[in-house]
Amino acid sequence: MKNTDPRESFSTALISWYLLNRRDLPWRENPTAYRVFMSEVMLQQTQASRVVPYYERWMKKFQDYSMVASACMDTLLLMWEGLGYYSRLHSLVNACKHIVKNHRGIFPSDYQEAISLPGVGPYTAGAVLSIAYNLPYPALDVNVKRVLARYCDIDAPVDRGPDALYRNKVLFFMPPGKAGTFNQSVMELGALCCLPRSPRCSECPVKGDCLALSRGSLEHRPRRVNRIHPRKRKILVAVILQNGNVFLRRRLKGGLWPGMWEFPHWEWDEDSGDEAVALQNFIFREHGMKPVFRNLLPSITCSYSGIRAIMVPFVFTLNTSQEIRGKDVYWSERSEIINMPIPSTHRKIADIVSFAR
Numbered sequence: 001m002k003n004t005d006p007r008e009s010f011s012t013a014l015i016s017w018y019l020l021n022r023r024d025l026p027w028r029e030n031p032t033a034y035r036v037f038m039s040e041v042m043l044q045q046t047q048a049s050r051v052v053p054y055y056e057r058w059m060k061k062f063q064d065y066s067m068v069a070s071a072c073m074d075t076l077l078l079m080w081e082g083l084g085y086y087s088r089l090h091s092l093v094n095a096c097k098h099i100v101k102n103h104r105g106i107f108p109s110d111y112q113e114a115i116s117l118p119g120v121g122p123y124t125a126g127a128v129l130s131i132a133y134n135l136p137y138p139a140l141d142v143n144v145k146r147v148l149a150r151y152c153d154i155d156a157p158v159d160r161g162p163d164a165l166y167r168n169k170v171l172f173f174m175p176p177g178k179a180g181t182f183n184q185s186v187m188e189l190g191a192l193c194c195l196p197r198s199p200r201c202s203e204c205p206v207k208g209d210c211l212a213l214s215r216g217s218l219e220h221r222p223r224r225v226n227r228i229h230p231r232k233r234k235i236l237v238a239v240i241l242q243n244g245n246v247f248l249r250r251r252l253k254g255g256l257w258p259g260m261w262e263f264p265h266w267e268w269d270e271d272s273g274d275e276a277v278a279l280q281n282f283i284f285r286e287h288g289m290k291p292v293f294r295n296l297l298p299s300i301t302c303s304y305s306g307i308r309a310i311m312v313p314f315v316f317t318l319n320t321s322q323e324i325r326g327k328d329v330y331w332s333e334r335s336e337i338i339n340m341p342i343p344s345t346h347r348k349i350a351d352i353v354s355f356a357r
C-alpha cells in the first residue's frame with residue numbers, strides 16, 4: 001500500500017535509494033566526527049572525486065586533531081595545494097587547536113559550541129553533528145536546496161535571503177533517529193540525480209511526488225537572483241631569474257592563500273601603458289629591483305574566488321646583485337619549486353619555469 005504521509009514517503013524512498021546507490025567514498029567508512037569534519041572542510045567548493053586523493057593522504061598523515069594542530073604550516077600547505085580556498089586550511093588548523101585546547105580533543109556535540117569553532121558555519125556544524133553523532137540538524141548545501149526547491153516547488157530564490165525556509169523543510173522531512181543518513185541521502189540525490197542542468201527525473205526515487213516535475217516548473221527551479229558576471233582581469237606576473245634561480249615572495253596572512261609562495265604580480269588596466277614597463281615599475285616599487293625584460297611565457301586563464309583572470313607571465317633577468325626590498329622573499333632553485341606550497345594559479349607558471357632550460 002502506498003505511504004500517504006508526505007514526510008515518510010519522501011524520507012523512506014530517499015533513504016532506500018541512498019543505501020543502494022551511494023558512492024563509495026572514503027569518509028563514509030567509519031564516520032567519526034574527525035573524519036567527517038576533515039572531509040566536509042575539503043569538500044567545500046570542491047568536487048568529491050577531486051577530494052578523495054587529498055583526503056586519503058591527509059588521513060594517513062594526520063589521525064587526530066592534535067596532529068593537525070601541531071603540524072608545520074608549510075607541510076599542511078603543501079598537502080592542501082591544488083584544493084584551493086586556502087583560508088579554509090587556516091581556519092581548519094585553528095579549529096583543531098581550539099578542539100585540542102578547549103574540548104579535550106573531541107568535536108563538541110553542542111551546536112552553539114560547534115559553530116563557534118573557527119571556519120565552522122551552520123552547514124559544517126550540521127553535517128558533522130548529524131553524520132557523526134546522528135543529531136537532528138540540517139546540513140544545507142546547494143545540492144540540498146536544489147532538491148528541495150524542486151521537490152517542493154519553492155519559488156523563493158536559493159541564493160538570497162535567509163535559509164530558514166529550507167532548514168525548516170529539512171527538519172519537516174527528517175525521520176526521527178536517522179538524521180545523518182537522511183542528510184546524506186538528500187545531498188547524494190542532488191549530486192547524482194537531481195543535477196543542476198539536466199536532472200535525471202526518470203531515475204529519481206521521489207519523482208512520483210515531485211511538485212516541480214508535475215507542475216512543469218522544473219526549468220525555473222531553483223530560482224536564482226540574476227548574477228552580474230565579473231569582468232575578466234589581466235594579471236601581469238613577473239618571473240625574475242638570477243643565476244638560474246627564481247624570485248618568489250610569501251603571501252601575507254589575512255588575504256587569499258596566506259603563507260604560500262608566489263611570483264610578484266600586478267593587475268593591469270588600460271591606463272597603465274606598456275605592460276612590460278608597467279610591471280618593471282611595479283617590481284621596482286615593491287622590491288627595489290631593476291630587472292631586464294627577456295620574453296613572454298604562454299598566458300594562463302584561471303578562476304578563483306569568483307574572479308576570472310588571464311595571467312600573463314613576463315620573464316625578467318637580474319644580472320647584478322641588488323639589494324632586495326620586502327620581507328619573506330626567496331631566491332628558489334628551479335628544482336626546489338616543486339616542493340614549495342604555491343597557489344594553483346601560480347603553480348602552472350612555476351611548472352613551466354622549473355622545467356624550462
Ligand code: SF4
Binds near residue numbers: 151204207
Ligand atoms: S523528480 Fe527530478 S526534479 Fe524532482 S527531485 Fe527528482 S530529480 Fe529532482
